[in-house]
Amino acid sequence: MKSKGIVLLVVATLIVLPLTIAFMMLPTAEAKAVNTVMNTQNWQASFSQKLKKDSIAVGDVYVTNGKNEKVTATITLSEDQQTVIVSKLTVGSYQLHVEEKAFLQSELKTKAHVISFNVIDKIETVKSDKELQQYFEVVLANQQSTRHVQSDNFSAVSESAADTASNKSEQSSTTNNQVDGVEEGDIVVVKDGYIYTVKDRTIMVVNAKNPKNLALATKIQLKESQYISKLAIYQNLLIAIGDEYLEKVGTSMTMATIYDISNPQKPKLVREVGQEGYLQDMRITKDTLYLIGNMHPNYWILREEATPDLKPKVYDSMASKAYRSLAIDKIAILPNTMDGTYSLITAINLKNGAKATANTKGYLGGSSGLYMSENSLYLTTPMYNGETVMPAGRMVMDMIWMPRAVDTQIFKWTVDGTNLNFVGTAEVKGTVLNQYSMDEYKGNFRIATTEGNTWDEKDISRNHLFILDEQLKELGAVKDLAPGEKIYSARFMGDKAYMVTFKQVDPLFVIDVANPKNPAVLGELKIPGFSNYLHPLDDTHLIGIGYDTEQRYDAYSKRNFTVTTNMKMSLFDVSDFKNPKEQATVKIGGKGSHSEVQYNPKALFRHKDYNYYGFPVILYDEGKKDEVVYQGQGAQIYEITAEKGITLKANIIQKSDGAQYENWEQLVQRVxxxxxxxxTIAPNEVKSYQLTDFKALDTLPIK
Incomplete structure (x- = not known):
C-alpha cells in the first residue's frame, strides 16, 4: 500500500465520521467491501439491501477505471441479491458504481454507492517506517470513528477505507496430528524409550526403557519467565515452544528452544529462535519448523510519540544475542485488512542440526484459526459486523457499537521450506469452529462454517460447507444446513465430509465432496447428544466423543430445554452413506464427567496394533437437585473395531476417597x-502398566 494512499485514507475516514454521526438516527442501506484483491480472485461488495435482478443488465451497476472510464468486467449478482461480484479485471485501480435505482424498495433509505478498490498481482512490502506509521494512524482513526456510533457507521468507514514432521517409531506413541506428515506437537512426546514432559519451569526427561523401574534421566531447567506450551521431536532434536516475557525489552516473545537429545540424559542447547507476540500454533513438515503467532503493537503510543518503532522484535541466538526489530522489507500488508495486528510466521530449517538461517515474515492482518498441509498454510480471521447498544438513561451520542463475528476471511500461503509465497484471500459466510472444520484435498480448500446465532430468532443460525480452488475461488457449496443449530464438530475424510450440528438432537451429516463443484448431502443421522470430536476409525467408520443429553421441562418458562448428562462415545457406521448408523455407544461417568479430548484431540491415545483408543477422564455423577458429585479421575482405554464395536479394556481411575474436587497435581494429562x-503422565507422577492386561508396574514421583 502506497504512503499517499494511506494519507488519503486517513483524511477520508475523518471526513466521513461527523457525517455518519449526524445521520445515525436514519436507517440507511449499508455497504461492506474491501479495498484490495488479488488478480486471481473475485472482488465483491455486500449490501444490507437487495438489488434488482436486472440491475446489472440495465446498466445500473458498472465498473470504471482510474480515469473514470467504464471497463469491461464480469459482474454477477449473488443468489440472495445482496452481493455484487466482479471478476476478470487486470491489475489497476477501479470503482464499482451502484445507482440508487438498482436497489429494491424497502424501509431503508437508499443511495448511490461508489466504492473504490484495487486489483494487485502480489502483496508489496512496506517501503519505510513512515509508511508503516501512516498505516497505524489509519487504524487509530478507524477505531475512533467506530466508537460510540451506530452500526451503519461500520459501513461508512469500510467504504471510506475502500475509497482510498519427525522420525516416528512404530514402538511408541505419536501426536494425534490432523494431517499425515504435518507434526503439531504436544505437551508430552516420546522417543526411544524416553518420555519428555513439562512441569512448571522444567522439562522432565523420564527413562522408561524399563517400565518396571522408571527413572528420572535428567531435568532441563527453563527460565523463570518461560512458559512451554508445546514439545516436538525431529530426529535427534527436542523442540520446546512457548511464551517468554522479556522484562528488559518490555514485551513477550514466542520462543522455540532447540536441544540436541542424541544423548537423552545430557541434552545440549542448540539454538533459540523467537518472534514477538503470542503463539497461535506450530507445525513441522518437510524438515521445516513453522511458528505462527500474533503480535499486537502498541500503536496507541502514536498519540504521544512522533516516531515510535512499530515493527515486531525477532531473536535468533545463532545470528545475534540482541533482540532486533524485523527488517522493514519483511513486513507486508495483507489485502482487505485494517485491524492493526501482525500475523508473524517464522520458518526454521531443521536439517543438519537446525543450524541454517531462520526466516521471519510479518503480515499486517491478524488471525485466529490455522490449518496446514504439507504444501500450504491457511490462516483465518473472523470478520465483524456491528450492532448498537444504548445504555438506559443515556444520550444518543452514548450509543455503543458492539461488534460480533459474522463471516470468515481466509489467507493462503504456499510453503516450500523457509520460503513462503502469499497466494490470496477469500471470504466465506459464517465463522469456523476449529482446525478440523478445514481441510485441503487435491489442491482444493474445504471449510465448514456456522452463520448466525442459535439464540437469535431474527438471525437464525445455519451451517455451510464451502469448497475453494487453489486460488481460493469458490467452486461449490452446501448451504443452510440444520437451521437453528450450530456446528459442534467436523471431519473431512477424502471425498467425504462429516459434520455434527446440535441444539436439541445431534444430526450427523454425511456430505459427498468428490465433485467440488457440486457437493451434496448424502445422509443424516439424528440421535440425542452431540460429538465434540470426530476421529476416523477406517474409511467407513467414525468415532465420536462428546456428551449425552436429555430434555427437561422448565415450569417457570413452560418450555423444554436440553441439558448435558454423561460423557458419550459413539461408533458411527457410514458404509451406507445415505443411511449412517450409530453402531455402538458407551456412556462414561455421570453428569459433569468430562475429558480434555473433547476440546483438545491431542489428548487422544491411539495404538493401531491393539485397536486401542483412550483418554484422560474426570468422573462426576448427579447428586441432589442440580449438584454434581466428584467420583474420581484417571484414564480409560477402549478397544474399538468395526466388527466388535466398543469394549472397555482398562479403567485406570483413582477414586475420590471423599474429595469434593479433582486434585490438579494428580490429573492425568496424557496417556x-x-x-x-x-x-499415564500427571504433573506429579508417571505411572507404567502392562499394555496387554494393564497391570500396574511402577510409579515415578515428579517433584
Whole structure:
C-alpha cells in the first residue's frame, strides 16, 4: 500500500465520521467491501439491501477505471441479491458504481454507492517506517470513528477505507496430528524409550526403557519467565515452544528452544529462535519448523510519540544475542485488512542440526484459526459486523457499537521450506469452529462454517460447507444446513465430509465432496447428544466423543430445554452413506464427567496394533437437585473395531476417597505407550502398566 494512499485514507475516514454521526438516527442501506484483491480472485461488495435482478443488465451497476472510464468486467449478482461480484479485471485501480435505482424498495433509505478498490498481482512490502506509521494512524482513526456510533457507521468507514514432521517409531506413541506428515506437537512426546514432559519451569526427561523401574534421566531447567506450551521431536532434536516475557525489552516473545537429545540424559542447547507476540500454533513438515503467532503493537503510543518503532522484535541466538526489530522489507500488508495486528510466521530449517538461517515474515492482518498441509498454510480471521447498544438513561451520542463475528476471511500461503509465497484471500459466510472444520484435498480448500446465532430468532443460525480452488475461488457449496443449530464438530475424510450440528438432537451429516463443484448431502443421522470430536476409525467408520443429553421441562418458562448428562462415545457406521448408523455407544461417568479430548484431540491415545483408543477422564455423577458429585479421575482405554464395536479394556481411575474436587497435581494429562508398556503422565507422577492386561508396574514421583 502506497504512503499517499494511506494519507488519503486517513483524511477520508475523518471526513466521513461527523457525517455518519449526524445521520445515525436514519436507517440507511449499508455497504461492506474491501479495498484490495488479488488478480486471481473475485472482488465483491455486500449490501444490507437487495438489488434488482436486472440491475446489472440495465446498466445500473458498472465498473470504471482510474480515469473514470467504464471497463469491461464480469459482474454477477449473488443468489440472495445482496452481493455484487466482479471478476476478470487486470491489475489497476477501479470503482464499482451502484445507482440508487438498482436497489429494491424497502424501509431503508437508499443511495448511490461508489466504492473504490484495487486489483494487485502480489502483496508489496512496506517501503519505510513512515509508511508503516501512516498505516497505524489509519487504524487509530478507524477505531475512533467506530466508537460510540451506530452500526451503519461500520459501513461508512469500510467504504471510506475502500475509497482510498519427525522420525516416528512404530514402538511408541505419536501426536494425534490432523494431517499425515504435518507434526503439531504436544505437551508430552516420546522417543526411544524416553518420555519428555513439562512441569512448571522444567522439562522432565523420564527413562522408561524399563517400565518396571522408571527413572528420572535428567531435568532441563527453563527460565523463570518461560512458559512451554508445546514439545516436538525431529530426529535427534527436542523442540520446546512457548511464551517468554522479556522484562528488559518490555514485551513477550514466542520462543522455540532447540536441544540436541542424541544423548537423552545430557541434552545440549542448540539454538533459540523467537518472534514477538503470542503463539497461535506450530507445525513441522518437510524438515521445516513453522511458528505462527500474533503480535499486537502498541500503536496507541502514536498519540504521544512522533516516531515510535512499530515493527515486531525477532531473536535468533545463532545470528545475534540482541533482540532486533524485523527488517522493514519483511513486513507486508495483507489485502482487505485494517485491524492493526501482525500475523508473524517464522520458518526454521531443521536439517543438519537446525543450524541454517531462520526466516521471519510479518503480515499486517491478524488471525485466529490455522490449518496446514504439507504444501500450504491457511490462516483465518473472523470478520465483524456491528450492532448498537444504548445504555438506559443515556444520550444518543452514548450509543455503543458492539461488534460480533459474522463471516470468515481466509489467507493462503504456499510453503516450500523457509520460503513462503502469499497466494490470496477469500471470504466465506459464517465463522469456523476449529482446525478440523478445514481441510485441503487435491489442491482444493474445504471449510465448514456456522452463520448466525442459535439464540437469535431474527438471525437464525445455519451451517455451510464451502469448497475453494487453489486460488481460493469458490467452486461449490452446501448451504443452510440444520437451521437453528450450530456446528459442534467436523471431519473431512477424502471425498467425504462429516459434520455434527446440535441444539436439541445431534444430526450427523454425511456430505459427498468428490465433485467440488457440486457437493451434496448424502445422509443424516439424528440421535440425542452431540460429538465434540470426530476421529476416523477406517474409511467407513467414525468415532465420536462428546456428551449425552436429555430434555427437561422448565415450569417457570413452560418450555423444554436440553441439558448435558454423561460423557458419550459413539461408533458411527457410514458404509451406507445415505443411511449412517450409530453402531455402538458407551456412556462414561455421570453428569459433569468430562475429558480434555473433547476440546483438545491431542489428548487422544491411539495404538493401531491393539485397536486401542483412550483418554484422560474426570468422573462426576448427579447428586441432589442440580449438584454434581466428584467420583474420581484417571484414564480409560477402549478397544474399538468395526466388527466388535466398543469394549472397555482398562479403567485406570483413582477414586475420590471423599474429595469434593479433582486434585490438579494428580490429573492425568496424557496417556502414551512405548514398547509393551502404557504410561499415564500427571504433573506429579508417571505411572507404567502392562499394555496387554494393564497391570500396574511402577510409579515415578515428579517433584
Amino acid at each position: 502414551v505407550y512405548s514398547g509393551d508398556a502404557l504410561y
